Amino acid sequence: MTDTMNELSLTTSRHINAPAKAIYNAWLDPEMLMKFMTPGEGVTVPRSKTDPKVGGGFEIIMLTPDNNELPHTGTYKALDPHSRIVFTWQSNYSPDDSEVTLDFVEKNGGTDVTLTHVKFLNEEARDNHEKGWGLILQTLENVLK
Template identity: 35%
Template sequence: MNEVVPSLTMVRRIKAPPAAVFEAWTRPEILARWWGPHHTMVLSAEIDAQVGGSFRVTLVEDTGARHTVSGTYAEVVPGERLVFSWAWEATAELVSRVTVTFRPVPEGTEVTLVHDRFANEGTATRHRRGWTESFERLVAEFEKAA
């Protein structure tokens, strides 16, 4: 009997070209404006978006609580695809994987995010909320720039 490993898949359309959306994921000064749920802000972001490079983002909640997530890039195809590991500092032993693809569409970019290899369904559910709100902030970031 195979155990089902929880995952989530999200697809969003953003009114910007794939290269610009890719930059929003790989340039710390842009990522800091949209990354994380609504009740958080990025305190620091370090990104070395190349195969074998790493990222580290620290979020601070409205309550003052801080959370740091980091990972290593397994694939980096500019304007097309990112694959990286994902581990919260507080639970570093629980490593999951994020795959983000950027596909040109007539109105901009279709972004598909697959976050898989979660430890359990509860973790997948919490991440779905976080990614949903992050995508809302990302869409708003590009609407402000338009």
């Protein structure tokens, strides 16, 4: 791994008009993940499973419009109810030690969600993930309305 990979990170935020508890729980519920983990036009999630405990894992299978399966897996490193989730993020487009942190802060009748993702293979992968995470947060807000 190069130093550049270690330095590449992204942070994206969104205010979602839902309580932190609902947003936190959505990230741990396989049925909910299938509804909002769609990082691009026409991408669906036909299968998802979670074991929401520290040390437990998850698997999210994304399906592209041309029927390519994109498996994403990870391990939960921290679960602080309704305030923070930290997990590893493994896919064909990320190094093994890539990590995502979600912070939830209730504010103005909703929740500020901040997603930080660290370690990428290259700048293109980081930029693609930044777009994808932004769409995922937008879809999550729509699902929770």
